[in-house]
Amino acid sequence: MWSLKKSVWVFHVNTGACNNCDIEIVDCLTPKFDIERLGIKLVGSPRHADALLVTGGVTAQAAPRLREVYRQTPKPCIVFAIGACACDKGIFTTGYHMVGPVDKIIKEVDPNAIIAYVPGCPPKPEAIISGVLKALAVL
Amino acid sequence: MTEPLNILLQILVFPGFVFTVALGLVASWVVRKVSALVQWRVGPPLFQPFYDILKLLGKETLVPQQAQRTVFMAAPLVGLAGVLLLSTMLWRIAFQPAELFVGDIIVAIYLMVLPSLALILGSSASASPHAAVGTSREMKLVMSYELPLVMAFIVVIIKTGGQISLAAIAEQAPVLSVSGMLAFLVSLLCVQAKLGFVPFDMAEAETELGSGLYMEYSGPLLAIWKLMQAIMLVALPLFLVTVFMGGFGSAGMPLAWGIGKYVLVLVLVILIKNTHPRVRIDQAMKFFWVYCGIALAAAVVLAMIGNSCGWTWL
Ligand code: SF4
Numbered sequence: 530m531w532s533l534k535k536s537v538w539v540f541h542v543n544t545g546a547c548n549n550c551d552i553e554i555v556d557c558l559t560p561k562f563d564i565e566r567l568g569i570k571l572v573g574s575p576r577h578a579d580a581l582l583v584t585g586g587v588t589a590q591a592a593p594r595l596r597e598v599y600r601q602t603p604k605p606c607i608v609f610a611i612g613a614c615a616c617d618k619g620i621f622t623t624g625y626h627m628v629g630p631v632d633k634i635i636k637e638v639d640p641n642a643i644i645a646y647v648p649g650c651p652p653k654p655e656a657i658i659s660g661v662l663k664a665l666a667v668l
Numbered sequence: 669m670t671e672p673l674n675i676l677l678q679i680l681v682f683p684g685f686v687f688t689v690a691l692g693l694v695a696s697w698v699v700r701k702v703s704a705l706v707q708w709r710v711g712p713p714l715f716q717p718f719y720d721i722l723k724l725l726g727k728e729t730l731v732p733q734q735a736q737r738t739v740f741m742a743a744p745l746v747g748l749a750g751v752l753l754l755s756t757m758l759w760r761i762a763f764q765p766a767e768l769f770v771g772d773i774i775v776a777i778y779l780m781v782l783p784s785l786a787l788i789l790g791s792s793a794s795a796s797p798h799a800a801v802g803t804s805r806e807m808k809l810v811m812s813y814e815l816p817l818v819m820a821f822i823v824v825i826i827k828t829g830g831q832i833s834l835a836a837i838a839e840q841a842p843v844l845s846v847s848g849m850l851a852f853l854v855s856l857l858c859v860q861a862k863l864g865f866v867p868f869d870m871a872e873a874e875t876e877l878g879s880g881l882y883m884e885y886s887g888p889l890l891a892i893w894k895l896m897q898a899i900m901l902v903a904l905p906l907f908l909v910t911v912f913m914g915g916f917g918s919a920g921m922p923l924a925w926g927i928g929k930y931v932l933v934l935v936l937v938i939l940i941k942n943t944h945p946r947v948r949i950d951q952a953m954k955f956f957w958v959y960c961g962i963a964l965a966a967a968v969v970l971a972m973i974g975n976s977c978g979w980t981w982l
Contacts, residue, residue, distance in 0.1 A: 532722035535715075563709040565700070568716055573878035574798075576730060576886040579723065603728040603886040 530605060533579055534665045536568040539609075540578035540602070544595050544631065545621075546585030549651040550612035554582055556654040564658060580607045580661070586618040587629030595631070596638050607643045607664065608635050611657060613650040620650070643668070683759030685752060692898030693717040699901065699938050706942045717898065724891035732884050734795035743790025744885070744892035750782025751896055755903040761835050762906070762916030762926065772832040773821055776907060780862065783896055784810045787871075787881050794884035802880025805949045806871035812956040813858040813868075819964040820851035820858070824911055826971040838915030845981050847967040847974065852912045854960045854967075856933070859904045860940055861952070863897070867944040868952055905933035 543551055557564050558571055572578055575598050587595060599608070610631040613619030621627050628634070635642045647660035678684055696717045704711025731737055757771045757779070788806055791799040825832060827842040842848030861868035872880045882893055909916055909929045916926035947955070974982030 530723070530726055532719050532726060535719035536723045560707055560709045563704070563711075565704060565712050566710040568712060568719060573874045574883050576884055577879065577882070577890060579727070601730065603730050605727070 530668075533605065534668060536570075537579050537607075537661070537665065538570050538572045538577055539580045539582050540572055540575045540598070542581050542583045542595060542598055544583055544585040544591035544615070544629070545588035545627070546612060546614055550584035550614070553651045553654055553657060554584065554611065557657055562654050562658060567658075567662070569661065575601045576603060578602050578606065580609055582609050582611050582657075583615050583631045584611045585629075586614040586621045586624070586627045587631055587634050588626050589628050590626075592628050592634050595634050599635055599638050599642070605643070607645060607668070608632075609661065609664070610644060610646045611660075612652060613648055616646045616648050678760075679756060683763060684756045688752065688755045688759070688899050688902055689895060692895070692900075692902045693721070695901040695934060696898045698934065699941070702935070702938045703942050706939075717894075721891050721894060724894065725888050727887035729887040729889055730884075732795050735884065736793040736795075739789055739793035740884075741889065743786045743793065744889050744896065746789070747783040747786030747896045748892050748899070750779050750786065751899045751903050754779040754782075755899055755906065757834075758903060758906045758910055758916075761838055761910060771834055773825070773834055773837065773911065774832060776834060777818065777821065780904070780907070781810065781814070783900060784862065786896075787893075790885070791881040791883070796884045798877045799881060799883045802871045802873065802877050802883065805873075806881060808949050808953060809861055809868060809871060812953040813861045816854050816956050816960040816964055817858040819961070819968065820855040821911065823847050823851040823964065823967045823971050826968065826975060829975075834910060838910045841912065841914030843912040843914075845971075845974065847970040847982060848912065850963050850967040850970075852908070854964055855908060855912070856936060857940075857960070858956075859908060860937055861956075862904055863900055863937065865937065865941040867940075867947045869946055870949050870952065873946070901934070905930055905937065908933050 541551070541554055556562065575581070581598065581602060583595065585591070608631065610616050614621060615629070615631045618624070618627050618630050632644045635644060645660065645664035647657055649656055652660070681687060694714075694717075697712065697714055700716065701711040731740060754776060757776070761771075784806060788803050788810075791806075792803045824837060824842050827845065827848055828837050828840050831837050843852045864872055872882065877883070882890065885893060906916065909926070913929050916930070970982050974980065
């Protein structure tokens with residue numbers, strides 16, 4: 530979808546991140562980075578979203594919510610796993626409460642989901658923006 | 669060209685649907701760009717609103733399980749039809765004021781309520797608690813600004829000597845008098861509330877309600893709401909220009925003058941949007957009913973005194 534690449538509305542989902550990745554995502558919205566010039570906008574409802582920015586390694590509590598949010602997002606949509614936790618549970622690998630990572634949970638709902646990974650603990654805002662743009666370029 | 673074809677072309681292309689939508693999308697780009705510049709950002713590219721609409725049209729439509737399907741789907745169309753009618757009416761007055769009867773101020777007042785009513789209908793049909801809070805706020809907001817708005821138009825009607833036809837009102841400029849100025853300022857704020865812009869965006873309230881009224885809408889239905897907002901961005905400032913500032917571009921005046929007036933109103937709206945924090949719904953009600961009400965009561969009295977003594981500046 531050509532117009533999807535030009536206008537990506539993102540919804541931010543925290544599934545048990547340590548909050549550092551979330552702070553970096555919020556950093557992207559500051560005037561310094563100004564992602565609105567790339568057509569990216571933060572929205573308040575998953576029903577408006579084209580991309581889910583998921584942080585955290587998905588705790589047992591958060592997993593059903595993540596599935597629900599993914600179902601509520603109109604397709605086509607992209608899931609971004611932001612941070613080492615979201616990509617592969619990161620430092621919480623052996624945590625008893627972690628049922629993730631993100632791609633496993635999302636694929637339970639939709640095996641054909643489009644998932645992109647932005648590693649880093651936490652990834653810099655520059656890394657997040659470049660990750661999003663690279664993913665859109667190969668779409 | 670045959671007459672029916674001509675009329676159809678007027679409704680669908682110029683100055684109707686296509687033209688107004690294009691202009692509205694450009695206007696919404698102006699809103700985002702100016703807001704960005706105020707915040708020291710670069711802002712979106714010119715075609716961003718077009719991309720947004722195109723993208724939304726290509727997405728899936730989700731209807732919540734408990735929603736009242738028909739009302740949920742029909743409400744955006746009702747809203748769009750309402751503003752489209754309003755804007756076509758105003759354009760006809762701007763370009764061909766001499767032609768037939770095109771509508772009076774009372775029709776316009778009704779048409780302007782239609783988008784808010786459609787929003788209330790649609791969002792209360794969506795069975796979402798966030799939308800429910802948004803709906804209740806929108807209803808209170810409509811009740812608070814309708815009264816001052818109608819009173820402001822009463823001032824205009826008194827100033828123009830009892831005219832209610834828009835084409836006749838457009839020939840005079842009540843804003844050039846004390847009472848007209850007061851009425852203009854108040855109705856500018858009412859337009860701000862109608863557009864759902866800060867400081868009166870409590871029904872959408874991105875920060876605490878997600879997006880309130882629009883919460884459950886997705887895909888093409890959301891695109892229709894966005895188009896409606898874009899057209900309102902054209903129609904409402906244009907309405908103020910028609911009613912208060914002596915019309916868009918009547919006979920002797922060049923078109924640039926009309927465009928200048930429209931841009932002036934639009935920029936005023938954007939600047940108010942960017943320099944004020946959101947107010948609570950009870951504060952908004954108090955503001956519209958008490959302060960705006962008093963200001964307009966004074967304006968009505970001034971206009972009547974001015975009329976009876978022949979002082980046009982009052
Ligand atoms: S990746 Fe690192 S910064 Fe991000 S949530 Fe996990 S531990 Fe925190």
